[in-house]
Amino acid sequence: MTTFADVTAVSTMAPFAFTVDISPRWTIAGHPNGGYLLAMVGRAVAELSTQPHVLAASAHFLRSPEPGPAQIHVEPLRTGRTTSQLRGRLLVDDTPCVEALFTMGTIAPTPGPAWQDSLPDPAMTDPAVAIRLGPVTPAGQPAAIMAEAEVRLDPDCHRAFAGSPSGRGEIRGWLALPGGASFDPVSLLYAVDAFPAATFDIATTGWVPTLELTAYLRALPAPGPLRVVNKARLVDGPWVDQACHVWDSTGRLVAQATQLAGVRLP
Amino acid sequence: MTTFADVTAVSTMAPFAFTVDISPRWTIAGHPNGGYLLAMVGRAVAELSTQPHVLAASAHFLRSPEPGPAQIHVEPLRTGRTTSQLRGRLLVDDTPCVEALFTMGTIAPTPGPAWQDSLPDPAMTDPAVAIRLGPVTPAGQPAAIMAEAEVRLDPDCHRAFAGSPSGRGEIRGWLALPGGASFDPVSLLYAVDAFPAATFDIATTGWVPTLELTAYLRALPAPGPLRVVNKARLVDGPWVDQACHVWDSTGRLVAQATQLAGVRLP
Numbered sequence: 001m002t003t004f005a006d007v008t009a010v011s012t013m014a015p016f017a018f019t020v021d022i023s024p025r026w027t028i029a030g031h032p033n034g035g036y037l038l039a040m041v042g043r044a045v046a047e048l049s050t051q052p053h054v055l056a057a058s059a060h061f062l063r064s065p066e067p068g069p070a071q072i073h074v075e076p077l078r079t080g081r082t083t084s085q086l087r088g089r090l091l092v093d094d095t096p097c098v099e100a101l102f103t104m105g106t107i108a109p110t111p112g113p114a115w116q117d118s119l120p121d122p123a124m125t126d127p128a129v130a131i132r133l134g135p136v137t138p139a140g141q142p143a144a145i146m147a148e149a150e151v152r153l154d155p156d157c158h159r160a161f162a163g164s165p166s167g168r169g170e171i172r173g174w175l176a177l178p179g180g181a182s183f184d185p186v187s188l189l190y191a192v193d194a195f196p197a198a199t200f201d202i203a204t205t206g207w208v209p210t211l212e213l214t215a216y217l218r219a220l221p222a223p224g225p226l227r228v229v230n231k232a233r234l235v236d237g238p239w240v241d242q243a244c245h246v247w248d249s250t251g252r253l254v255a256q257a258t259q260l261a262g263v264r265l266p
Numbered sequence: 267m268t269t270f271a272d273v274t275a276v277s278t279m280a281p282f283a284f285t286v287d288i289s290p291r292w293t294i295a296g297h298p299n300g301g302y303l304l305a306m307v308g309r310a311v312a313e314l315s316t317q318p319h320v321l322a323a324s325a326h327f328l329r330s331p332e333p334g335p336a337q338i339h340v341e342p343l344r345t346g347r348t349t350s351q352l353r354g355r356l357l358v359d360d361t362p363c364v365e366a367l368f369t370m371g372t373i374a375p376t377p378g379p380a381w382q383d384s385l386p387d388p389a390m391t392d393p394a395v396a397i398r399l400g401p402v403t404p405a406g407q408p409a410a411i412m413a414e415a416e417v418r419l420d421p422d423c424h425r426a427f428a429g430s431p432s433g434r435g436e437i438r439g440w441l442a443l444p445g446g447a448s449f450d451p452v453s454l455l456y457a458v459d460a461f462p463a464a465t466f467d468i469a470t471t472g473w474v475p476t477l478e479l480t481a482y483l484r485a486l487p488a489p490g491p492l493r494v495v496n497k498a499r500l501v502d503g504p505w506v507d508q509a510c511h512v513w514d515s516t517g518r519l520v521a522q523a524t525q526l527a528g529v530r531l532p
Binding site: 056058059078083087107214219235241253256258 | 322324326329343351353362367373374376378379381382383435468478480482499500501502519522524526531
């Protein structure tokens with residue numbers, strides 16, 4: 001078994017530069033998953049940060065890199081007492097593919113949220129009856145990543161993958177890493193982009209390429225699978241925004257993200 | 267009258283560098299508004315972009331600059347046919363204060379959204395009965411910006427400013443630029459951060475400093491005031507996230523934003 005830690009390993013190459021190896025197995029139709037790439041960059045950034053945890057990460061996706069060797073360059077921007085900011089970029093052969101900004105801090109354990117709004121309901125089918133996605137997309141393209149991460153959809157969301165989208169624009173279910181490894185702030189950066197595009201629950205379309213992804217990490221996740229709700233909000237022109245909420249196995253909201261992506265509804 | 271275009275004017279200093287003058291009037295308790303700073307950076311970025319409009323902007327706030335002269339440095343990251351990415355940073359005396367990434371494109375007019383989720387209800391009191399915020403905060407600090415931009419709150423949200431927060435964590439109302447100038451994609455970057463922190467509708471606290479702000483611009487705004495709803499979602503530890511939705515005078519959703527900020531609830 002190849003763990004998530006294995007496929008996001010970073011090796012120091014120079015004081016602010018790392019080499020990484022983008023796995024061909026963490027891809028859909030040959031494209032590395034964006035959250036997987038962001039997690040790699042986040043891991044390199046955490047190596048050079050005086051604070052241990054990502055609080056906020058914002059990534060712009062310039063090009064989809066080929067799997068294989070790549071470099072990550074990190075530039076500290078400001079080092080503070082409670083928060084610090086760093087820039088991370090992933091390059092292949094000196095061509096930038098992912099540009100990201102990070103605010104780092106320390107996520108201390110708290111008994112629970114001090115206040116919360118009504119959030120999307122994380123109540124979901126038991127993971128045992130949720131349906132695991134296989135390594136082929138509804139459009140028949142290879143989704144090698146689905147043989148690595150375990151994405152299990154609520155049965156009524158899974159209908160979107162059998163050609164019957166509900167029109168709600170919502171994909172929800174459970175997520176586990178290879179071997180059931182515990183999530184941490186780095187792998188949460190993958191979690192917020194691990195689910196299929198919520199637009200597949202509106203219409204079957206081609207690739208939905210992410211332009212921008214912003215993640216906020218709100219608590220350290222307890223061991224166990226995550227509950228994920230990915231929701232489309234507005235399709236206007238050729239773009240859609242999606243909001244992703246992630247709860248840990250105790251029901252605590254541990255990450256929130258939004259992304260802007262390209263989409264062509266039929 | 268000093269217009270928004272005046273206070274965000276950028277002057278070319280070198281091929282990829284601009285000088286700007288941060289207005290002491292667009293401040294709260296002496297701190298320049300974050301959205302105002304981001305709009306300046308966005309304006310400089312648009313000068314060097316082959317595409318005219320900001321689609322997505324992600325800003326990390328490193329330090330609050332003093333009003334006065336500053337520089338903006340722009341670095342094109344990728345130039346594409348339909349989208350391009352650029353980095354913008356605002357510095358005072360070579361010290362970076364705001365770091366931001368932009369994905370640029372062309373927002374073409376469309377008859378309306380192709381699909382939309384249930385979004386926060388923009389139904390609001392008539393602007394004539396909404397209550398304009400004055401140039402003093404509830405805590406008695408100067409809010410010079412409120413004499414420039416026109417922020418009018420729904421009467422029931424305004425109670426938060428008289429020491430009676432509703433507990434909903436929502437501030438909604440109307441926004442107009444000086445002289446009623448029309449909004450454009452640059453000033454929308456200000457609009458998404460123009461309203462008071464939604465946490466003031468939970469409890470009266472001190473300054474709520476923004477760590478990260480991401481804005482998605484979804485349509486070109488029609489002339490007239492904007493409707494703005496700023497909503498807190500989760501306070502956990504010393505951080506809160508807020509979601510801001512902005513509609514134009516025709517009721518069209520033109521911008522969405524999230525921010526992560528520091529807060530200390532009593």
